[in-house]
Amino acid sequence: xxxxxxxxxxxxxxxxxxxxxxxxxxxxxxxxxxxxxxxxxxxxxxxxxxxxxxxxxxxxxxxxxxxxxxxxxxxxxxxxxxxxxxxxxxxxxxxxxxxxxxxxxxxxxxxxxxxxxxxxxxxxxxxxxxxxxxxxxxxxxxxxxxxxxxxxxxxxxxxxxxxxxxxxxxxxxxxxxxxxxxxxxxxxxxxxxxxxxxxxxxxxxxxxxxxxxxxxxxxxxxxxxxxxxxxxxxxxxxxxxxxxxxxxxxxxxxxxxxxxxxxxxxxxxxxxxxxxxxxxxxxxxxxxxxxxxxxxxxxxxxxxxxxxxxxxxxxxxxxxxxxxxxxxxxxxxxxxxxxxxxxxxxxxxxxxxxxxxxxxxxxxxxxxxxxxxxxxxxxxxxxxxxxxxxxxxxxxxxxxxxxx
Amino acid sequence: xxxxxxxxxxxxxxxxxxxxxxxxxxxxxxxxxxxxxxxxxxxxxxxxxxxxxxxxxxxxxxxxxxxxxxxxxxxxxxxxxxxxxxxxxxxxxxxxxxxxxxxxxxxxxxxxxxxxxxxxxxxxxxxxxxxxxxxxxxxxxxxxxxxxxxxxxxxxxxxxxxxxxxxxxxxxxxxxxxxxxxxxxxxxxxxxxxxxxxxxxxxxxxxxxxxxxxxxxxxxxxxxxxxxxxxxxxxxxxxxxxxxxxxxxxxxxxxxxxxxxxxxxxxxxxxxxxxxxxxxxxxxxxxxxxxxxxxxxxxxxx
Numbered sequence: 001x002x003x004x005x006x007x008x009x010x011x012x013x014x015x016x017x018x019x020x021x022x023x024x025x026x027x028x029x030x031x032x033x034x035x036x037x038x039x040x041x042x043x044x045x046x047x048x049x050x051x052x053x054x055x056x057x058x059x060x061x062x063x064x065x066x067x068x069x070x071x072x073x074x075x076x077x078x079x080x081x082x083x084x085x086x087x088x089x090x091x092x093x094x095x096x097x098x099x100x101x102x103x104x105x106x107x108x109x110x111x112x113x114x115x116x117x118x119x120x121x122x123x124x125x126x127x128x129x130x131x132x133x134x135x136x137x138x139x140x141x142x143x144x145x146x147x148x149x150x151x152x153x154x155x156x157x158x159x160x161x162x163x164x165x166x167x168x169x170x171x172x173x174x175x176x177x178x179x180x181x182x183x184x185x186x187x188x189x190x191x192x193x194x195x196x197x198x199x200x201x202x203x204x205x206x207x208x209x210x211x212x213x214x215x216x217x218x219x220x221x222x223x224x225x226x227x228x229x230x231x232x233x234x235x236x237x238x239x240x241x242x243x244x245x246x247x248x249x250x251x252x253x254x255x256x257x258x259x260x261x262x263x264x265x266x267x268x269x270x271x272x273x274x275x276x277x278x279x280x281x282x283x284x285x286x287x288x289x290x291x292x293x294x295x296x297x298x299x300x301x302x303x304x305x306x307x308x309x310x311x312x313x314x315x316x317x318x319x320x321x322x323x324x325x326x327x328x329x330x331x332x333x334x335x336x337x338x339x340x341x342x343x344x345x346x347x348x349x350x351x352x353x354x355x356x357x358x359x360x361x362x363x364x365x366x367x368x369x370x371x372x373x374x375x376x377x378x379x380x381x382x383x384x385x386x387x388x389x390x391x392x393x394x395x396x397x398x399x400x401x402x403x404x
Numbered sequence: 405x406x407x408x409x410x411x412x413x414x415x416x417x418x419x420x421x422x423x424x425x426x427x428x429x430x431x432x433x434x435x436x437x438x439x440x441x442x443x444x445x446x447x448x449x450x451x452x453x454x455x456x457x458x459x460x461x462x463x464x465x466x467x468x469x470x471x472x473x474x475x476x477x478x479x480x481x482x483x484x485x486x487x488x489x490x491x492x493x494x495x496x497x498x499x500x501x502x503x504x505x506x507x508x509x510x511x512x513x514x515x516x517x518x519x520x521x522x523x524x525x526x527x528x529x530x531x532x533x534x535x536x537x538x539x540x541x542x543x544x545x546x547x548x549x550x551x552x553x554x555x556x557x558x559x560x561x562x563x564x565x566x567x568x569x570x571x572x573x574x575x576x577x578x579x580x581x582x583x584x585x586x587x588x589x590x591x592x593x594x595x596x597x598x599x600x601x602x603x604x605x606x607x608x609x610x611x612x613x614x615x616x617x618x619x620x621x622x623x624x625x626x627x628x629x630x631x632x633x634x635x636x637x638x639x640x641x642x643x644x645x646x647x648x649x650x651x652x653x654x655x656x657x658x659x660x661x662x663x664x665x666x667x668x669x670x671x672x673x674x675x676x677x678x679x680x681x682x683x684x685x686x687x688x689x690x691x692x693x694x695x696x697x698x699x700x701x702x703x704x705x706x
Contacts, residue, residue, distance in 0.1 A: 068629075070530050106529075200676050228676045234625035234632065237414040238670025238678070245407040258531065265626050270410070271542050271550035290533045290627055 056099035057092075057352055059084075059342065060125030062115050062140065063132065067107025068231075068258050071284040072132040072331050076154055077102060078324055079335030080129060083343075086319065093343045094350065100339075101125055105136060112139045120147045126352040127152065129338045132331060133256075134158035134175075134204040141168045148354045150361055152342055154334035155303070157280065158207040162380045167354075169361055169380040171337050171369070172303055175204070178279055179211025181301050181386045181402045186250055186277065187219055195225040195248035197239055197263060199255045202231055208254035208279050224248050229259075236263050237270060244272050251276050257284040261291025268294045275299060283330045288394045295391045303330040304371040305387045305398035316370045330371070337369040406548030411667045417555045417624070419663020420562035424617035425640035426647065426655035427569060428610030434586040434650045435606045438505055441512040442492060444637015445519035446485050446611045450618030451534065451628045452527055453484040458535045474537045478561070478619045482612040489611025490604045498600070516637075523630030531629035534622040558620045565616055566656055569609065573652065582606055586650070639666075642686045648699025657697065661685075 061080055064073035080100060088097045101123050105111035112131060119125050120143070128144055128151040131137045137156035144151035145165035153161055153170040157178055162168045173181075186194060194216060199205035213223055225246040227239035240263070243251060251267070253260050253276050264276050278300035288295055306317050306327050316336060320328040328336075344367055346352055349360035364382075367374040372384035388399040425447060432440045457480040461473050496515050500508045541553045573579035581602045584592040593599050621636060622628050639662060647658025662682060669681040689696065 067529055068531070227671075230676070230679075232635075234627070235418060235670075237418070238411060238667045239675050241407055241410045241414060241667075242671035242675070244410075262626055266624075269540060269542060269550075269552040269554060271544060290531070292533075292536075 054092075054096040056097045057094075057346065058099045058101055058123060058125045059339070060116075060119035060123060060128045060130075061100050061102045062105055062112060062119060062128065062130035063102070064107040064136070065102075065104040067105075069107040069133055069256065071257065071286055072155070073104065073107070075284075075329050075331035076130075076132060076335035078320070079154075079328065079332035079337075080339045082320060082323055082332075083336045083339035085323075087339070087343050093346045094352075098339070098343065105131070107133075109135065109139065112136045113143055116140045116143050120144070120149050125149070126346075126354075127342055127357065129154065129335070129342070131156060133202070134161060134207065135202055137161045138164070138203055141165070144168060148358075150342075150354065150358050152338045152361070154338040155280065155331055156204070158203045159211075160203070160207070166362070166380070167358060169341075169376065171334050171341060171371070171374065171382060172280070173384050173386055174381050175207040175211045175279075178301055178386060179208055179213075180215040181388075182212050182252065182277060182279065183215035183219060183221070184402060185299070185301070185388055185400075186216070187221060189250075191221070191249045193222050193224045193247070193249045194252055195243040195246060195250075196223060196227070196252045196254070197236070197243065198226065198228045199231050199259065200228045202255065204256075204279075204281055205254045209252065212252055212254065231259070233259070234262060236266050240267050240270050240272060244270060248274060250274050253278045254281070256281040257287045257290075261287055261289075261295060264291055264298065265294040280330060283389075285329070288391060292394075296393075298391045299399070300389055300391075301386045301402075302389050303384070303386065304333045305330075305389060305396075307398045308387075312368055312370050333370045337371050337374070340369060341367055341374060407671065409547060409549045411671050412664065413549060413551055413555055415664035415667030416660060417558045417663070418667060419643075419660035420558050421617050421621050421624070421659075422636065422640045422643045422662050423656045423659025424562055424565060424613045424620070425636060426644035426659045427566075427652060428614045429641055429644040430647075430649055430652060430655040431582070431606050431610040433644070435582060435603060436497075436508075438497075438508050439512070439641065439649075440497075440607075440610075441509070441637070441641075442496075442515035442519060443610070443614055444633040444635075444640070445516050445523070446488060446492075446614040446633070447618035447621065447636060448523060448628070448630060448633035449488055449519065450481040450485045450615030451622035451632065452523070453481040453615065454478065454537070454619045454622065455532065455534060455628055457481065458537070469536065469539050471538070474557075477537055478616055481619050482615040485615030485618070486608040486612040489607040489614075492611075493604055493607040498603075516634075520631055520634065527630055529630060531627045531632075534626050534628050537619075537623060554624055558624065561616065561620060565613060569613070569652070572609070578602070578605055639682060642682065645696055646686055646689050648696030651696070651698040651700075654696055654698030661697075 063076045064070060084098045084100050092098060103115040103119060105115055128149055131140060132155045134156040137153045138161055141151060141161055141164035145167045148167060151168050155172045156170060157172055157175045159174050159176055162170055196209050198209045225243045227242055229236055229239060251274060253263055260278055260282055276298045280302050282300040283302050317328060341364055345357060345360040345364060349356040362376055362380060364374055364376045374382040376382060385401050385403040387401050389396045390399045428443050454477050457477050492515055496511050497508055500511060538557060543551045545551055573582060581597045584597050585602050643658040643662040644655045646662060647654030665685050666678055666682050670678040
């Protein structure tokens with residue numbers, strides 16, 4: 001066999017590079033404008049795009065449908081799709097149907113800015129819905145702000161997200177509030193000494209732990225140990241051993257459902273028996289799938305509990321169950337509310353132009369959302385209650401509601 | 405004091421896993437003088453193999469929480485990885501044996517990317533729970549130290565495999581062939597050592613050890629995901645270099661040392677810099693003793 005000469009090697013490499021470039025650029029071409037093209041798990045719906053008639057109102061949704069936080073993205077998408085369908089079934093907004101243009105950022109840093117720019121300039125959406133993870137919302141916010149396009153984050157709780165500018169809104173409570181909620185809850189259990197294990201690579205985790213620390217120390221509690229790790233780490237034994245040596249009465253774990261169960265399992269193996277407490281980042285069934293028995297007796301704060309007796313909640317839960325054969329989590333409810341708030345604002349503004357729409361969004365008052373009544377304050381954050389969820393028997397059980 | 409002892413126990417357990425992976429690196433380096441960067445991803449395949457093999461075991465007597473089940477699953481994962489290692493060597497490295505060292509090195513990086521990203525496509529990018537192969541019990545010892553059954557299993561299995569490896573390498577003809585090959589390939593061939601067969605055998609052993617390490621690692625972190633092999637692979641490479649690449653006991657000791665360094669660093673105030681400290685240790689060792697702790701400095705006669 002002839003050995004490849006340098007010329008042939010060069011040609012071969014060039015051909016391979018060209019082939020790869022062509023293939024990857026094919027992947028990034030706009031997906032057909034139907035809501036379920038990127039989510040294989042939701043049943044396909046035909047009601048969201050009108051065959052003919054008035055031009056649809058295009059809403060851009062950027063979220064993590066795949067990757068480490070896939071559970072968040074898929075829940076958001078399910079909630080928002082349900083909302084779009086319900087609204088379109090009632091005639092749409094201003095006589096026009098809503099159209100959801102969804103893009104997946106694969107839970108990777110850097111992808112969000114690419115797809116948001118694409119949604120704004122190529123897809124020409126009137127508003128953006130996203131993201132769940134604060135880090136990725138912070139990535140998108142400056143881009144939306146510069147373009148003057150309203151962005152509504154369903155579930156990013158880091159304070160800095162809405163501080164980016166007047167185009168950025170959120171539907172959920174902030175970490176300032178969530179930190180106070182968790183501090184109040186732990187104090188009510190009589191806990192005085194808490195240890196914290198922070199994920200240094202996530203703005204959500206850092207922000208929530210800072211807010212908790214402030215609230216807890218102000219109310220007389222003591223942070224006996226603070227250790228850190230980085231997203232993607234799998235072995236936490238060294239940090240947990242250091243925490244154990246300080247004898248905390250509870251451990252705050254303000255991270256996501258991807259690492260929380262691993263941490264708690266390793267903690268139990270090291271003989272740490274105290275309760276673990278988390279924030280809304282824990283809201284996913286994967287918490288108990290990955291965590292098993294170790295998660296029993298843990299608590300976390302959340303935006304909504306499907307067991308709530310409120311009419312709006314029950315209606316939403318029933319519609320969600322009918323469509324997806326599973327119970328909604330808080331992220332899905334927030335995705336649903338984000339579309340609801342946006343539709344309401346468009347109706348009040350009477351137009352989809354950015355300036356009147358921004359004004360209408362900022363003026364949202366007492367909007368009856370599934371996750372509570374939404375009134376936007378001067379920083380475009382809503383004042384809402386939080387719920388405390390307890391992990392019991394492998395399921396999430398509603399414990400109590402905490403109001404600001 | 406209790407904390408110090410606990411971190412030592414943690415470090416030894418973590419270090420044993422690194423040691424198992426490092427042995428694979430060092431075996432291949434000794435025989436072929438190149439670093440197989442795909443080794444870390446073989447670990448990942450081993451962990452996934454255990455996940456899939458675990459399913460059918462449920463129907464066996466004794467079920468899945470038994471020692472027998474654990475042994476079967478681990479042995480199965482090791483076999484799968486051994487086969488994979490031989491396959492990779494045959495397809496990716498053997499055709500390049502006469503080429504420059506750099507070519508094979510880059511190819512091994514390519515294989516690593518192929519395995520990791522291929523794994524994302526085939527297995528899905530989300531992490532999955534790793535089944536409990538053995539019941540987990542905590543054994544609180546004196547002085548506040550808790551030794552978990554998983555600590556003991558890791559240490560036990562690693563020790564056992566290390567002994568087996570030493571037996572094979574120093575007491576069998578195949579091991580003799582490997583040692584001869586690592587000293588001088590031409591002379592070994594002249595003495596009747598089957599080159600291709602021995603190299604395949606080396607890859608098989610190294611990859612089998614990585615497979616076992618994969619199962620143990622997955623048992624400790626209770627999850628598997630396609631990119632899980634990258635970081636342990638790099639750390640084990642550091643361990644192998646630290647101990648002296650090419651030396652078997654160097655790899656083992658290097659692994660333990662690295663595990664201990666990581667454990668102590670992770671529990672201290674500098675826990676965010678844990679990985680940086682581990683890599684820093686490597687730089688330090690290379691500055692002071694470039695051949696590693698147990699490596700022999702190779703002098704070239706010019």
